Amino acid sequence: MRIEFRLPSLGADMDSALLTAWLKKPGDPIAHGEPIVTVETAKGLIDVEAYENGRVVDLIVEPGTTVPVGAVLAHLEVEHPSPTAASAPPRPDATPAVAAAQPSEALPPREAFLPSEAGKPPPSTPSATPRPSAGHPRVSPAARRRAQELGLSQDLLEQSAAGAILHVADVEQLAATRAVTGSAAAAAPDPRIAMRAAIGAAMARAKREIPHYYLGQAVDFGAARDWLARYNAGVPVQDRLIEAVLIAKAVALAAARFEGFNGRFSDGRFEPATAVHAGVAIALRGGGLVAPAVLDADRKDLPTLMRDFSALVTRVRAGRMRSGEFAAATITLTSLGADGADVLYPIINPPQVAIVGAGAVREQAVVRDGQLAIRPTLTLALAADHRVTDGRAGSRFLRAIAELLQHPDTL
Amino acid sequence: MPNPVHEPPRAMNDARPPAAAATAPSPMRQSYRDALREALRAALHADPRVFLMGEDVGRYGGSYAVSKGLLEEFGPERIRDTPLAESAFVGAGIGAAIGGLRPIVEIMTVNFSLLALDQIMNNAATYSHMSGGQIHVPLVIRLATGAGRQLGAQHSHSLEGWYAHIPGLRIAVPATIDDARCMLAAALASPDPVLLFEHAALYNLEGERTPGLTAVDIDHAAVRRPGRDLSLITYGGSLPKCLAAAERLAEQGVDVEVIDLRSLRPLDDAAIMDSVRRTRRALVVDEGWRSGSLAAEITTRIVEQAFYDLDAPVARVCTAEVPIPYAKHLEDAALPSPERIVAAVRGVLGRGEAG
Numbered sequence: 001m002r003i004e005f006r007l008p009s010l011g012a013d014m015d016s017a018l019l020t021a022w023l024k025k026p027g028d029p030i031a032h033g034e035p036i037v038t039v040e041t042a043k044g045l046i047d048v049e050a051y052e053n054g055r056v057v058d059l060i061v062e063p064g065t066t067v068p069v070g071a072v073l074a075h076l077e078v079e080h081p082s083p084t085a086a087s088a089p090p091r092p093d094a095t096p097a098v099a100a101a102q103p104s105e106a107l108p109p110r111e112a113f114l115p116s117e118a119g120k121p122p123p124s125t126p127s128a129t130p131r132p133s134a135g136h137p138r139v140s141p142a143a144r145r146r147a148q149e150l151g152l153s154q155d156l157l158e159q160s161a162a163g164a165i166l167h168v169a170d171v172e173q174l175a176a177t178r179a180v181t182g183s184a185a186a187a188a189p190d191p192r193i194a195m196r197a198a199i200g201a202a203m204a205r206a207k208r209e210i211p212h213y214y215l216g217q218a219v220d221f222g223a224a225r226d227w228l229a230r231y232n233a234g235v236p237v238q239d240r241l242i243e244a245v246l247i248a249k250a251v252a253l254a255a256a257r258f259e260g261f262n263g264r265f266s267d268g269r270f271e272p273a274t275a276v277h278a279g280v281a282i283a284l285r286g287g288g289l290v291a292p293a294v295l296d297a298d299r300k301d302l303p304t305l306m307r308d309f310s311a312l313v314t315r316v317r318a319g320r321m322r323s324g325e326f327a328a329a330t331i332t333l334t335s336l337g338a339d340g341a342d343v344l345y346p347i348i349n350p351p352q353v354a355i356v357g358a359g360a361v362r363e364q365a366v367v368r369d370g371q372l373a374i375r376p377t378l379t380l381a382l383a384a385d386h387r388v389t390d391g392r393a394g395s396r397f398l399r400a401i402a403e404l405l406q407h408p409d410t411l
Numbered sequence: 412m413p414n415p416v417h418e419p420p421r422a423m424n425d426a427r428p429p430a431a432a433a434t435a436p437s438p439m440r441q442s443y444r445d446a447l448r449e450a451l452r453a454a455l456h457a458d459p460r461v462f463l464m465g466e467d468v469g470r471y472g473g474s475y476a477v478s479k480g481l482l483e484e485f486g487p488e489r490i491r492d493t494p495l496a497e498s499a500f501v502g503a504g505i506g507a508a509i510g511g512l513r514p515i516v517e518i519m520t521v522n523f524s525l526l527a528l529d530q531i532m533n534n535a536a537t538y539s540h541m542s543g544g545q546i547h548v549p550l551v552i553r554l555a556t557g558a559g560r561q562l563g564a565q566h567s568h569s570l571e572g573w574y575a576h577i578p579g580l581r582i583a584v585p586a587t588i589d590d591a592r593c594m595l596a597a598a599l600a601s602p603d604p605v606l607l608f609e610h611a612a613l614y615n616l617e618g619e620r621t622p623g624l625t626a627v628d629i630d631h632a633a634v635r636r637p638g639r640d641l642s643l644i645t646y647g648g649s650l651p652k653c654l655a656a657a658e659r660l661a662e663q664g665v666d667v668e669v670i671d672l673r674s675l676r677p678l679d680d681a682a683i684m685d686s687v688r689r690t691r692r693a694l695v696v697d698e699g700w701r702s703g704s705l706a707a708e709i710t711t712r713i714v715e716q717a718f719y720d721l722d723a724p725v726a727r728v729c730t731a732e733v734p735i736p737y738a739k740h741l742e743d744a745a746l747p748s749p750e751r752i753v754a755a756v757r758g759v760l761g762r763g764e765a766g
Contacts, residue, residue: 142691142722165761167722168691 002057005074007039007067010046010327014198015156015174016068017041024056030076035322037073042198044290046321054078068155139166150175164209177201195288206350210265211386214345215394219402220368221361221378227408243361244280244335245306247378249411250404251356252276252297255331258397260389261354262330270353270388275299279329279349280309282316291349292321293329302411336360343379353385354394356401378405443616446591447477447553447609451515454595455485458513461599464491464500465517465553474519475555475614501527501552505535505604508550513599521556521570521608535604536579547602551595557610557648557698558746564734567742569698571608571647572705575675581605582675583629586650588618590673593627605629608675610648610698629674632682638668641756642686644709645696646672649747653696656752667756675705683709684717691722692759696747701729726759728752 007017017039024036035047036056057075061067137158139147143166147157152175160166160174177197206212224246232240255262255276263272278297283289294300294308315321334346335358344357357380364377382398389397404411441449454461463478469492472479482490493500497518504516518524524531531552538546558567575582581603585591591609598605635650636657643653650671657667670686672679687693693713697706706727713725731745 140691140722141719145719167761 001078003052003076003078004072005036005050005076007069007071007073008048008327009069010041010048014041014069015160015177016066017046018066019061019063019073020045021063022059023047024059026056026058029053029055042194044195044284044316044321049322050076052076052078052080068153070155137166138164139171140168143168143171147171147175173201173204195284199289202350203347206348210348210350210353212348212383213386213391213394215382215384215391215398216343217380217382217398217402218364218366219378219380219405220366221376221405224378224405224408225361225376239303239306241302241306243378244333244337244358245302245309246405246408246411247335247356247358247380247401248278248280248294248297248309248333249300249302249305250401251331251333252278253404253411254397254400255354256298258393258400260393261384261397263353264330264351265353265385265387266351270385273330275330277325277328277330279332279352279355280312281332281334281346282313284317290316290321291329291332291334292316292325295325295328331355333358343381345381346383348383348385353388354397355383356398357381357383439619439622440617441588441592441620442614443585443588443591443609443618444475444477444614446588446620447585447595447614448479448481450592450595451478451481452484454513454515454599455481455489457596458599460511460513461515462489462491462507462512463515463517464493464504466493466495466500466519468492468517473517475609475611477553477609477614478517497523497526498530501530502534504550504552505530505538505548508535508548508604509538509546513549513551515551515553515595515599518552518554520562520566520611521554522565522568524552524554524570531574531580531604531606532577536577539603540579548604549599549602550604551598552604552606553595554606554608555611556608557612558730558735558742559612559648561737561739561742562611563737567611567735569648569730571606571675572697572699572703572708574606575678575705575708577676579603580676581629582608584608584610584647584673584675586610586613586647586671586673587635588616589621589624590627592620593624594629594673597627597629601629608647612648613651616651630677630679632673632679633671634668634682634686635671636667636669638666638690640665640690641667641692641694641759642670642683642690643667643694643696643752643756644670644672644683644686646675647698649696649698652747652749653752655749656756659749659753660756665756665760672709678709678712680712680716683713687713687717688720691720693721693725694728694752694755694759695725696728696752698730698747700732701727702732704729723759723761726755728755 019037020040021038023038024030030036030050030053032050032053034050036050037048038045039048054077057077059074061071061073067073139157144157146168150171152171156174157166160170224243228241228243228246259272260270262276263270275296276298277293277295279291279293281289281291292312294305294312297305300308312325329349329352331352332349332355334344334355336344338360340360342362343359346355346357348355359379361376361378363374365372366375366377368375380398380401382394384394451463463481467474468478469482469487469490478490501516501518504514507514518527535548535550538548556571557569571582571584574580581601583594583598583605585594585607594607598607636654638657643657645653650669653669657669660667668686668690670682695706695709697704699705701707706729710725710727728747728751730747733745736742736745
C-alpha cells in the first residue's frame with residue numbers, strides 16, 4: 001500500500017524545516033525505525049525515521065528546500081500500514097517517523113497517554129491531511145486577518161492553532177519568530193539565532209500559559225556519592241555512572257509513582273502518561289539547549305540508562321537527533337553539574353507539566369543527629385503546573401526523590 | 412388598580428434626601444436627582460407647553476424626590492398628580508402631545524409601565540407611521556428602572572430592552588450628571604415619543620457638572636473611559652459598575668474602554684464598532700435578563716458588523732434569570748457587579764493575560 005511520508009512536527013514552535021539530505025533513494029528498502037531523511041530545524045539536524053517496513057517509491061522534496069510541517073516529502077510503499085501510520089506517532093517502543101497530522105507542539109507517543117474519559121476514541125486522525133484532529137483550527141477572525149497582512153500561510157496558522165486558540169498577539173509572535181529564523185536561513189544560516197528564537201518562543205509560551213509553582217529541597221547526597229564511588233571503582237571507565245543519571249532515575253521513579261507530574265497538558269486538561277520518558281536538558285556547544293528524552297527511564301537499570309544517556313548526549317552534540325526521542329519527553333530533568341550554581345529554578349517545557357532542576361552538589365554544614373556535620377548537599381528545585389497539582393503534591397513528589405536518593409542501591 | 416405602591420415603600424422614602432442637601436447644591440458638584448430636577452425646571456421655564464404629570468409628582472415631590480418643590484414653583488396646572496392609573500395618564504399624555512402640548516409623564520417604575528404598554532406601543536409608537544407623518548406624538552415618559560435597592564421583584568426590573576424593541580419610540584438612558592441635566596431638553600425637542608430611563612440606584616450619585624455644557628444629543632454613545640484591551644459596552648445603572656471594574660482592571664494592567672450607549676433606540680452602531688475594531692474584544696454589561704436581551708442585540712450587531720475584527724468571542728454580563736430577589740445577598744448575587752465584570756473581562760482576555 002502506498003502512503004504519504006510527511007514532515008512531522010518535532011518540537012514546540014516548530015513550523016517548518018530545511019530538508020538537508022535524503023538517506024534513501026527511490027527503490028530502497030526501508031525498515032521500521034530506520035532514518036529516511038535528515039532535516040534541519042531550529043534545534044539542529046534531526047533524522048526522521050520510518051515507521052513501517054517497505055520501500056521508497058519517490059522523493060518529492062529536493063534537499064535544500066524549506067518545507068512546512070505536514071508537507072508530503074515522499075511516497076512509500078509499505079507492507080502493513082499501521083492504522084495510525086499516516087497520522088499519529090507510534091508506540092513508545094518504536095521510533096516515530098511520520099506524524100503528518102501533528103500540531104506544532106512536541107507530541108510524545110500517543111499511546112503513552114491514557115484517555116481521561118472512558119470510551120473516548122483514541123486521538124488519532126484517520127486522514128492524512130495536515131489538519132489537527134479537533135476539527136477546524138481555532139484562530140480568531142482578527143488573528144486570521146493579521147496573519148494575512150503579515151504573509152503567514154494558512155498551513156502555518158493551522159498547525160500553530162492546534163490545541164490552543166490563536167489570537168492576534170500569537171500571530172505577531174509567530175511572525176517575529178519566523179522573521180528571525182527566516183532571515184537567518186536566507187543569509188548565512190546561524191543556527192544559534194534560530195535556536196535562541198525557538199527556546200524563546202517555547203519558554204515565553206510556558207511563562208504565558210503555565211501557572212508555575214516552585215519548591216526547593218536540600219538533599220543529603222552522601223549516600224549517593226559513596227555508592228557511586230564504590231560502584232565506579234568496580235567497573236571499567238566507560239561504564240562509570242555519573243550523578244545526573246542517579247538523579248534522573250530517582251526523578252523517573254517518583255514520576256511514575258506520583259500522579260500529576262508525568263504527562264502533558266493540552267486542550268485545557270492534563271493527560272497523564274503511562275510511561276516515563278525523561279527529558280534531559282543538554283547544553284549544546286556554541287550555545288543553546290535541547291531536551292530530548294531517554295525513553296522508559298523508570299524501567300531501565302542504571303547501566304542501561306547511563307549508556308542511553310551517553311549516546312543521546314553524543315548524538316545531540318553532534319547535531320544529530322532522532323525524531324522519536326525529540327518529542328517524547330513526559331517530564332524533564334535539568335542539571336547544572338559540578339561547576340554549576342547551587343540552585344536551578346527551571347521553566348516547564350510545554351506541554352509537559354513538571355521539571356526538576358538540580359544544582360551542583362556542595363559540601364555544606366548541616367545539622368545531622370543534633371550535631372553540625374559537613375555533608376555533600378544537592379539542592380533540587382521543582383517547577384510544576386498549578387493547573388494540575390498543588391504545592392502539597394509537589395512537596396510529596398520532591399521529597400520522594402530525595403528519599404530515593406538516600407537508597408542508591410535500590411535505584 | 413393593581414398598583415402596589417399606594418404608599419411609597421419605606422425604602423423609597425429613605426431614598427429621599429434630607430431637605431438641606433436638596434436645597435444647597437455645590438455649583439460644580441451635583442446629584443443625579445438634582446440634575447434631573449434642574450432639567451425639569453429649565454424645561455418648564457423654557458416652554459409654556461411643557462407640563463409634568465404622574466403619580467405623586469406634585470404634593471409628595473416624586474417617589475424619588477425628583478420633582479420636589481416644583482408644585483410650589485409652577486402650580487397644579489403644570490405639576491399634576493394623577494390617579495394610580497398608568498394607562499389613563501399615559502393616554503392623556505399622548506392626547507396632550509397630539510393636541511400641541513409637550514407633556515412629561517413620570518411612571519414610578521418600569522414595572523408599572525406595563526399597565527400602559529398598550530398606550531405606549533399601540534398608540535404613541537404608531538401614530539406617526541399610521542398617519543403618514545401627519546400626527547406626531549412629542550411625548551416624553553420618564554421611568555425609574557433597575558434593581559439594587561431592595562424594592563422587590565415588582566419594582567426592580569430592567570425592561571428598557573423591551574421598549575428598545577419597538578419601532579416608533581426613542582429610548583434614552585442618562586447615566587451621568589450631565590446627561591441627567593441635559594437629556595430632557597433633547598427628548599422634548601424630538602417629534603417622536605421618547606422614553607427616558609432613570610436607574611433607581613443612580614439618584615444619589617454625585618458627580619461633577621461640566622461647566623458650560625447646556626445641550627446634549629440623544630443619538631450618540633459616548634466613550635466614558637478610553638482603553639486598548641477590551642470594549643465594555645453598557646448604559647445606565649451599569650455604567651458606574653463598569654467604570655469601577657475598569658479601575659480594578661487597570662491595577663492589573665488591563666486597559667479597558669467603557670462605552671456608555673446613552674441611546675438604546677436607535678443604537679449607535681458606529682460608536683460600538685469603532686471601539687470594538689480598536690480593542691478587538693467586547694463585553695456587554697446589561698442589567699436586563701440575558702435571553703432575548705438588549706445585550707443579545709448588541710452582541711449580534713458586533714458579530715454582524717465587526718466579526719473579522721474580533722480576537723475573542725463577545726461576552727455578556729447580565730442579570731440572573733430570576734425575578735429580582737428582595738433579600739439583599741440574593742439581589743446582589745443576581746445583578747451585574749464590578750467583581751463579575753472583572754471576572755468576565757479576564758475570561759475574554761483569557762490565557763492568563765490578565766495577570
